[in-house]
Amino acid sequence: MTREDDRAREEFTSEAEELLDTLSRDLVEFEAQGTGVRPEVVNKIFREIHSLKGLAGMLGFVDISELAHNLEDMLDRLRMGKIAITKDLIDLLYDSVDSLNRLVIAINDPSLGALVDITALTRRIHHIVSAQPEQKSGDPLSELTIDDQTKKSLTEYEEHRLVENVRAGKYILFVEQTFDLADFDEKLRTLTTNLSEAGEVISTLPVLDTSGGNGIAFRLLYGSMLNDAAVAAIAPDARVSSLRKATSPVKTIAEGGPAMPEAPVDDDLSLRSLSQTVRVDIAKLDHVMNIVGELIIERTQLETLTRSHEVQQVRMLSHELTKISRNLDRKLNELQKSVIETRMVPVGQIYSKLSRTVRKVARELNKEIELVLRGEDTELDKMMIEELTDPLMHIIRNALDHGVESADERRAAGKTDRGHITLNAYQQGNSVVLDVIDDGRGIDPEKIRAVAAKRGLIGEKETIDDKRAFELIFTPGFSTASQVSEISGRGVGLDVVKKNIQELKGTIDVVSAPGQGSTFRIILPITLAIIQALIVRAGGEEFAIPLTSVEESLRIYSRDIRTVERREVFTLRDFTLPLLRLADAFGLSDDHEHGPDTKWFVVVTRAGEKTVGILVDALVRQQEIVIKSIGERLKTTPGVAGATEVGESEIVLVIDVGSLIDHFGGRAREARALAHV
Amino acid sequence: MKILVVEDSSSMRAYLATVIEGGTESYELEIVEAASGFEALKTLPHHKFDAILTDINMPDINGLELVSFLKNHPVYKSIPIMVISTESSDEDRRRAAALGAEEYLVKPFQTGDLIDKLRRLLKVA
Numbered sequence: 041m042t043r044e045d046d047r048a049r050e051e052f053t054s055e056a057e058e059l060l061d062t063l064s065r066d067l068v069e070f071e072a073q074g075t076g077v078r079p080e081v082v083n084k085i086f087r088e089i090h091s092l093k094g095l096a097g098m099l100g101f102v103d104i105s106e107l108a109h110n111l112e113d114m115l116d117r118l119r120m121g122k123i124a125i126t127k128d129l130i131d132l133l134y135d136s137v138d139s140l141n142r143l144v145i146a147i148n149d150p151s152l153g154a155l156v157d158i159t160a161l162t163r164r165i166h167h168i169v170s171a172q173p174e175q176k177s178g179d180p181l182s183e184l185t186i187d188d189q190t191k192k193s194l195t196e197y198e199e200h201r202l203v204e205n206v207r208a209g210k211y212i213l214f215v216e217q218t219f220d221l222a223d224f225d226e227k228l229r230t231l232t233t234n235l236s237e238a239g240e241v242i243s244t245l246p247v248l249d250t251s252g253g254n255g256i257a258f259r260l261l262y263g264s265m266l267n268d269a270a271v272a273a274i275a276p277d278a279r280v281s282s283l284r285k286a287t288s289p290v291k292t293i294a295e296g297g298p299a300m301p302e303a304p305v306d307d308d309l310s311l312r313s314l315s316q317t318v319r320v321d322i323a324k325l326d327h328v329m330n331i332v333g334e335l336i337i338e339r340t341q342l343e344t345l346t347r348s349h350e351v352q353q354v355r356m357l358s359h360e361l362t363k364i365s366r367n368l369d370r371k372l373n374e375l376q377k378s379v380i381e382t383r384m385v386p387v388g389q390i391y392s393k394l395s396r397t398v399r400k401v402a403r404e405l406n407k408e409i410e411l412v413l414r415g416e417d418t419e420l421d422k423m424m425i426e427e428l429t430d431p432l433m434h435i436i437r438n439a440l441d442h443g444v445e446s447a448d449e450r451r452a453a454g455k456t457d458r459g460h461i462t463l464n465a466y467q468q469g470n471s472v473v474l475d476v477i478d479d480g481r482g483i484d485p486e487k488i489r490a491v492a493a494k495r496g497l498i499g500e501k502e503t504i505d506d507k508r509a510f511e512l513i514f515t516p517g518f519s520t521a522s523q524v525s526e527i528s529g530r531g532v533g534l535d536v537v538k539k540n541i542q543e544l545k546g547t548i549d550v551v552s553a554p555g556q557g558s559t560f561r562i563i564l565p566i567t568l569a570i571i572q573a574l575i576v577r578a579g580g581e582e583f584a585i586p587l588t589s590v591e592e593s594l595r596i597y598s599r600d601i602r603t604v605e606r607r608e609v610f611t612l613r614d615f616t617l618p619l620l621r622l623a624d625a626f627g628l629s630d631d632h633e634h635g636p637d638t639k640w641f642v643v644v645t646r647a648g649e650k651t652v653g654i655l656v657d658a659l660v661r662q663q664e665i666v667i668k669s670i671g672e673r674l675k676t677t678p679g680v681a682g683a684t685e686v687g688e689s690e691i692v693l694v695i696d697v698g699s700l701i702d703h704f705g706g707r708a709r710e711a712r713a714l715a716h717v
Numbered sequence: 718m719k720i721l722v723v724e725d726s727s728s729m730r731a732y733l734a735t736v737i738e739g740g741t742e743s744y745e746l747e748i749v750e751a752a753s754g755f756e757a758l759k760t761l762p763h764h765k766f767d768a769i770l771t772d773i774n775m776p777d778i779n780g781l782e783l784v785s786f787l788k789n790h791p792v793y794k795s796i797p798i799m800v801i802s803t804e805s806s807d808e809d810r811r812r813a814a815a816l817g818a819e820e821y822l823v824k825p826f827q828t829g830d831l832i833d834k835l836r837r838l839l840k841v842a
Contacts, residue, residue: 048735051728087774091726094803097825098732105825192815193785195773196808221762225755225777244778246758246786256758396731400738 049147052099056092056144063088063137067130075125079201079240085133086115086197092140104143107158110165111136120200123171132164180206184283190245190261198243198261205240205263213268217278218249218257226323228258234274239264325383332376333666337685339368340663380566383423387465387474388416390429397433398461401440408447408458409440415465420472424544424564428474431537431548435476435560436461438534443480443558453555455479467566471588474562483552485509491518510550514538542698545586545681547647571667573694575660575686576643578621579628582692584665584684585654589697591644593659599636610642610653617644617653625679625700626693647698654695667694678703718839719747719764723757723771723783724801733770733801733831740832744841754778758786766796768838773802773809781812788817797838801826 066085070077093108111133117123139156146156180203181191194202206212215235219227232241243261250257261283264271272280342365391413402409420428444450444459451457462477485506492498492512504512512518516535541548546564565571565588572587594612601608601619608619619642623629642653665684670677670693681696720737724730734748749764751757755777757769769787773780780800787793799820800813810821820834 048728048732051731055726055728087776090774090803094824095726095728097803098729189785189789192812193782195779195781195812198779221759225759228755229777243782245782246754246778248786248790254762396734396738403742 048099052095052101053144053147056095056104056140059088059092060137060141060144067133067137070133071130077125079119079204080236082115082119083197086112086119089115101143101147103156103158104140107136107140107143107161110162114165114169116197117169119197121204123168126168128164129168132161132168136161136165184212186283190243190259193245194243194261201240201242202261202263205242208263210239210263210265211267211271212283213262213264213271214281214283215260215262215271215275215278216247216257216281217275218251218253218255220255224256224258231275231278232260235260235262235264235271238266238271238274325379328379329383330666332372332379333664334685335368335372336376336664336666339365339372342368380421383421384419384566385422385425386416387418387420387425387472388413390425390432391416391463393429394432394436394463398436398440401437405440406446407440407444409444410458410460412460412462414462418465418467418472420465420564420566427540427544428562428564431540431562432463432474432476434534434537436463439476439478439480439558439560443478443482445481449481453481468563472564472566474564476560476562477557479557482554482557483510483513483550484554485552488512510552513550514548542696545588545696545698547698571665572662573665573684574643574662575692576622576641576654576656577658577660578656579623579626581626581628582660582686582690583622583656584686584692584694585643585645585697586681586694587662589645589647589695591646591651593641593643596640596642597636598634598638598640601640608655612642612644612653615651617642617651619653619655620700621655622695623657645697645701647701650701652697652701654697654700665694718745718767718841719749720768720770720835720839721749721751721757721760721764721766723751723754723769723775723780725753725772725775727752729772736828736831737835740828741835754780754783757783761793768835769796769798770801770835771798773800773813781809781816784813784816784818799834799838801831 063085066081066088070081070085073081089108089112093105093112096102096105096108114123114129118125118129123129139158139161142156181199183206191199202212215231217228217231228244232244235241240263241260242263245259245261247257247259249255262271266274268280268282272278342361345361395411395413398409398411439461444461445453445455447457450459460477460479462475464473464475464477466473488509489498489504492509492515493500493502495517497512497515497518498504514534514537516533518533518535538548541562541564544564546562548560548562550558550560552558573584574587574590574593575582575584577583596610600610602610604616608621610617610619641656641659643656643659644651644653663686665686667682667684670680670683679696679700681694681699683691684694686692722730722733722737724733730750730752734750737746737748749760749766751760753775754771757771758778771780771783780802784798784800787796787798794817797819798817799822800810800818801822801824802809802813803824810823813821820838822831822834
């Protein structure tokens with residue numbers, strides 16, 4: 041087998057296992073609901089078998105595909121109402137899923153394959169399928185006024201469900217609503233879920249937004265026990281219209297009856313969820329995470345209370361409170377850990393995408409490349425993985441295009457014809473490190489200096505060390521015209537990559553040795569959901585500084601602050617630490633009295649290779665915080681990562697150290713320098 | 718050229734992308750993947766697609782509903798569509814054609830068939 045086949049087999053195995061897992065749970069649901077099973081459950085099982093058949097067929101797993109095909113045929117008849125639900129049928133489904141599971145395992149361990157007897161299962165399936173179909177007469181759809189486009193868009197199964205709903209005497213309604221393109225999926229799912237509690241959403245048809253906006257409208261075909269007025273109450277933003285011709289009476293609930301049913305009279309009204317496993321929208325996890333965050337705040341308050349003087353006097357009570365607080369703490373940590381874990385996915389998820397691109401780009405560039413992928417099990421927050429794909433792709437394209445030389449060039453330099461790009465992911469404390477390493481021509485710091493000087497990013501005569509030179513390639517406007525090519529010249533430079541990484545609270549650096557290659561290193565926090573922060577006070581306001589950016593904090597006096605080249609600095613051991621006054625950065629009045637003995641606190645922070653001392657009036661405390669977005673308008677404010685609630689509904693800004701250094705370093709320095717003149 | 722592949726199975730998406738990339742080496746082709754009809758609707762305004770390949774059986778909205786929307790849309794109606802489905806049902810195939818889908822391919826398929834149909838869709842040799 042080639043590596044490609046291996047990859048395909050691995051992907052199939054994991055998707056098939058996931059499918060069969062869901063299928064087993066759905067079967068339990070099916071069995072529990074018995075003959076009154078909701079059509080959605082049957083259809084879900086049908087779709088799962090159908091997907092499995094498609095996958096197995098494509099990849100040539102004959103046994104799985106054949107068994108799935110026979111099952112699909114049986115389930116299709118079942119959902120179309122052509123065969124009845126019996127105990128035999130349910131037993132058969134269980135046995136089949138068991139066999140499918142074995143067959144999937146056997147893909148990787150062929151010795152197990154012999155234990156599965158497909159012929160016996162197939163015979164049982166045929167026996168059930170050969171039962172006489174139930175005959176129904178008449179064309180119930182003639183009772184409806186349904187337009188052609190909608191009718192044509194129904195699958196055969198949907199049409200069958202519509203017929204069944206009409207036969208059962210349900211109200212058949214159009215529920216039409218316009219949504220914003222940005223979040224229609226979420227809102228539509230909510231609407232569908234609400235409607236499903238009192239009926240069946242038969243079809244979901246996207247239609248043009250005729251209101252003139254840029255949104256998208258959906259027309260749901262809905263069969264329900266409720267009439268249009270009652271449905272309009274469930275879906276207040278939707279237009280609800282009835283499809284039944286006036287002459288066709290609805291059989292179940294009399295017209296003019298109560299707007300809402302008094303009690304569930306039909307299985308369709310069951311509030312049970314369809315499945316025990318659902319794909320969780322990350323927004324919902326965010327919400328749970330926020331609750332955890334709020335609980336943590338409560339816990340902090342409880343802790344403060346246990347230490348307070350009044351309570352100390354009542355020693356027993358204090359003792360009890362301490363115990364509760366400690367227990368609460370332990371449970372909270374557990375909860376927090378498990379919620380974070382559910383958000384985690386392996387980095388390997390994006391590896392296959394990346395390797396495809398590498399193969400393709402290498403072919404286009406006529407270069408021979410070996411892509412080495414390491415650490416694919418390293419886990420990272422799902423949301424961050426999504427956001428990481430583009431920046432990573434960009435760096436890899438750059439490495440392919442500009443880094444790795446042509447075979448001739450490589451041979452001349454005494455290297456192998458084939459270039460190597462290594463992607464290595466690993467965890468380091470609470471961070472995940474991603475290295476993109478190539479063995480190409482490397483980046484010449486001299487060339488960077490020349491380009492930077494030409495573009496006015498540094499002074500003509502300015503000397504900068506190599507480290508600073510490498511940093512310059514992430515500056516907006518650095519990318520040169522000669523660099524733009526089909527592959528990496530997509531109008532975005534490394535400055536955008538850096539911005540993307542910073543938005544994820546990460547850092548990016550590069551080290552390179554001319555002739556030997558380059559390493560781009562991305563460091564990201566494992567999750568953005570909850571972080572430890574240092575709460576500080578400056579200019580009368582409190583701020584939160586993420587502890588991941590803090591190296592140490594110390595107390596100094598005004599007389600310790602020196603000015604070197606118009607920049608305030610402080611000598612920290614043998615290192616000259618540049619200082620940044622937080623109050624200045626946010627334009628707050630500095631109410632400090634000024635004298636050589638004025639006390640300050642310096643929070644030594646680091647973002648990537650840069651270190652800066654943030655000068656504040658006081659260190660307040662350390663605490664866990666949940667970063668919340670501060671809305672569109674302030675989103676791009678430099679130096680601010682978001683806001684958080686600390687203590688009793690007090691909102692403080694969370695500092696983004698990386699962007700604070702980038703944006704305020706210069707300005708705060710100049711303002712200070714003027715004040716000293 | 719840019720094509721949109723709408724398919725809810727991740728391994729099937731990866732397979733389709735590999736086959737298409739392998740069979741269309743002679744010209745520049747960019748594949749954008751959508752894991753559902755919703756994702757497809759969200760991504761459509763951001764690209765100019767030369768062709769759309771879609772599965773039928775998907776959660777949320779199915780392939781036929783997507784085709785119906787596209788073929789009734791003033792901007793998207795000119796994008797050629799290939800429905801790739803495991804549906805053996807002639808009925809669904811007939812419906813796809815009635816809604817205006819240009820090509821229909823039944824899984825499992827020969828890779829050559831996919832590439833031929835795609836070429837026809839893109840009007841390239």
